[in-house]
Amino acid sequence: MAYDHTAIEKSAREKWSGLNLYTADLADGTREKYYLLVEFPYPSGDLHIGHWYAFAVTDIYARMLRMRGKNVLFPIGFDAFGLPAENAAIKNGVDPKEWTYKNIERMRIQLASMGVSFDWSKEVLTCDPSYYQWTQWLFAKLFEHGLAERRLAAVKWCPKDQTVLANEQVIDGHCERCGTEVVEKRLTQWFLKITQYAERLLAGLETLPWREEIKEAQRAWIGRSDGAYLRFDLKTDFQGRTLESIKVFTTRPDTVFGATYVVLAPEHPLVREITSSKFQISNKDQIEKYINETEKKTERERSENKEKTGVKLEGITAVNPATKEEIPIYVADYVLGSYGTGAVMAVPQHDERDHEFAIKFNLPIVDTKFAEWGEIAEMGGVKATQYRLRDWLVSRQRYWGCPIPIVYDPSGKPHVIPAEHLPWLLPTDVNFTPTGSTTLTTGGPKSPLASSKELKERVTKIFGEGWTPEYDTLDTFVDSSWYFLRYLDSKNSHSFSDPALMQHWLPVDRYSGGTEHTTMHLLYARFFNQALYDLALVPVAEPFKERFNRGLIMGLDGGKMSKSKGNTLNPDEFVQKYGADAVRIYLAFIGPYNEPGSYPWNLDGVSAMRKFLERVVRLVEGHLVSTQNIDTKCPSIQRALAHASIKVSNDGDRFKFNTGIAALMSLLNELEKEPHVSRKTAFTFVILLAPFAPHLAEHLWGQLGGEGSIHLAPWPAFDASLLATDTAEITVQVNGKRRGSITLSLHGTEEEALTLAHEVPAIRAALGGRKPSRVIYVVGKILNLVV
């Protein structure tokens, strides 16, 4: 058999490992730099088709750019902290660290089987102290500048994973990781103040050449709303302390005349104050009961049950600042405590939700005039902007994560752990099982780290008696918010990254990743970098110039691959049968990589790619005997080669590998028709194929007598003039209908085109002797005669 892929791939990989082909020289400023980044994997220990799609296809571009003379940085690492390691520990009693490093070891080998040209010399492992030392250092910087803050807040809690979650990790009221319904808890937790950057994150999008849908998804997530604050004075008939007013946020201050009641969220501090005080509210019990009921509800129940509920505060009213009328105040859970001021003015005439509530509670719905801004300002209205974005909750009550570099003094005040004590090591003497029991904080759950004796002793020893550790670890999204900075200088023990290298290599030129990270990792990383930029720690505010979201490979049934559906496919099976190169080409050919569509796996498709490669082998081997370069003078072959070279290159730039491969197939079809294909032509073809099928191309290169590795060979350069022909076939239309064509010099005039057109019988017939009233002539393309 001419194409023994197993042997060919093995020997190609051996050759590469000896040549150190893919190590980027970051200090080399002589060639144009290109930082190609792909989201690093979690070391689950199992390489699936999704990984192939992510890495093998992106690799095509890395290889192509290298051959095109760019200084390419294509690094890889592992996002190695996270729950699965810990769950394995709980379930099987293995050490999370051991579990993780073993998986990494396995995945390195699996990744190598793809023939991906990663630069392993810059590998980062987020779980390694040499890495998380700097995660901690950066966190400390954010803390010092007021961008990390510990505060009591209503947070989302996953009962199964026994940890809090960031807003972004709650999907439809369920835990993003395990799908368990989340509950709300009031806990003191660490937050990164991403909301301070809402405006910057929006503005930055305008500077980026990303697909509109990615930008739009981020804009929607940030959720900017422009409106105003208005004050509704309270009218009370009780003695003692006076509550002056309720501040509401509205995007429609002009509808204030129609506000017929005011609603407070059950979490609104005023509600507590009113019910717990001596105020003369006649239905305190009822209100308290309602608040308790609301607290018991999950987020989902609260939003899914659209039936409006609420309780009126009896004995207290508000004054509409526009009409000066006294209006009732309600507590209702359709108003959220975490957005705006937690209080709204209800305008049933203009707001659907208010309308529904008004109907149910029999409140007036009045048609009103609209207020001018001048009037609103006179009422004390102040323009305001609100965001849907919430601060990023980064505390996790889990073991296998980066320890938060904080200690508490005897009074409970948090202090950053000084840099000299970093890395602040994750203790090993812990009970991994999260207990969920309450602790010293505020009725919060207990983190696994709280079971470590060593950690407590460490703190006492360094900071003194009465000092206590922070027991939570950081959300793993913090780890991955800066890993691409570390790639540039992964061994540096004095700094998180080298300023000069960052200056040269940032921003990342192209970032390839999954759609699911649009409002998580991609947003976090942008925020993190903007913050570091403001602290003069990184040279660019926007870390990623281009962003490409890839699609999804579906199962044979067209559905999303999942173990429960039993429609998963094992890439190893196909690699064994058809070879890694065929699998790579298949994935690249399955659809446009620059559009996040979903592409069903097709068994015939993989074998078709294998056949294509076999034809390539036959072409090359069949012409090995020829030492002459007979066809290199043949203009049609030269044009075909030039065309393919330019097409493959351009399509690569657009991440359209499907059409690039189609161009190679067309080229092969043409070459197969030639009676004689020279060695030089075969060389060219194999070089064009190299980014796609790196192993086979390496093999054929050797057979043809190529020196060294094909992956160091320069991309074939063709003069664009080769493609420029003197003449072109021009479509001739009569009244917009195609009636024939003429062949004409590109320098030909409209008169010449007309003369030639009149010589074509079909065109003459269509004209029927009439003289065109209008002639549209587009050089090299079309001649349209309007009669």
Next chain:
RNA sequence: GGGCGAGUAGCCGAAUUGGUACAGGCGCAUGGCUUAGGACCAUGUCUCGCAAGAGGUGGGGGUUCGAGUCCCCCCUCGCCCACCA
């Protein structure tokens, strides 16, 4: 419910700026080569028509000499957000 994207052949998909719609592949058909073939090679493959020709990019309208591409309305699917005032 709102936002964004998409809809092209039996299937996956091509179509730089508005300029010959369907490249490439799959599948299918016919023929060749074969003891045989699920291998390989050749040819064909949007629809109607013997042909000349006519029609055709989810449906309807519009702009234009010319629309898959631009504009308006509708339908379907996908993704994101969703009681965010």
